[in-house]
Amino acid sequence: MNLTPVCHVTLQVQNLTAAHVMKCDDDTFVRVDVVLRHIKMNSLGKPLYMGNLNLLHRPLRTGKWAVTEEEWPEDIYPPYANGPGYVISGSIAKFVVSQHANQSLRLFKMEDVSMGLWVEKFNYTMPVRYSHSWKFCQYGCLENYYTAHYQSPRQMLCLWDKLVRGRPSCCNYR
Structure with a gap:
């Protein structure tokens, strides 16, 4: 099983051979071993x-992540994984690339919601198979984390x- 971690996916990838692709933010620490498991x-x-x-x-209509009615007229978003770190199968990635090449993707300003749209279309x-875990931490680090x-x-x-010493746990200082 192979996993291709990427921080910014470009839709120019033509020959994807990875079974899975992981998108992660550059401020996200990934425990690749447990993600693979x-x-x-x-x-x-x-x-x-x-x-x-x-x-x-539901789309937030005020604040940092505000979305206008024009940008998103629907009442709810499709199921989507939070942006700091998520995994898609290679078949989904290939679908997204082909849809992009055909100019058939609905684009949205939040990449995680966009991916949810594209997975829903796929x-x-x-x-x-939608798989949820709180261990893909949205805010900070939790014990037994997959991502922090x-x-x-x-x-x-x-x-x-801590991970290489065999005791993966959070580090709560900046």
Whole structure:
């Protein structure tokens, strides 16, 4: 099983051979070992969309993540994984690339919601296994994490040090 971690996916990829692709922010620490185990346990031979999933999430109309009625007229978003870190199957990634080439993708200003849209569209052609876990941490770090978000370089070094010593746990300083 192979996993291709990417921080910024470009839609110019033509020859994707990875079984799965992981998108992560540059301030996200990833425990690749447990993510790979989680993939193996949850893919079950189906295309996989895995992360900290939001279901029936409504667009915010005020604040930092505000979305206007013109930008998103629907009442809810499709199921989508929070942006700091999520995994899609290679088949979903290839679908997104082909849809982009055909100019058939609906684009939205939030990449995580966009991916949810595209996975939902793929799901109409082939059933997707949606896999949710809080261990793909949206805010900071939780014990037994798969990903830890908003990590400074110093925290990442600490997380790595603890991981290689066999005691993966959070580092709560900046």
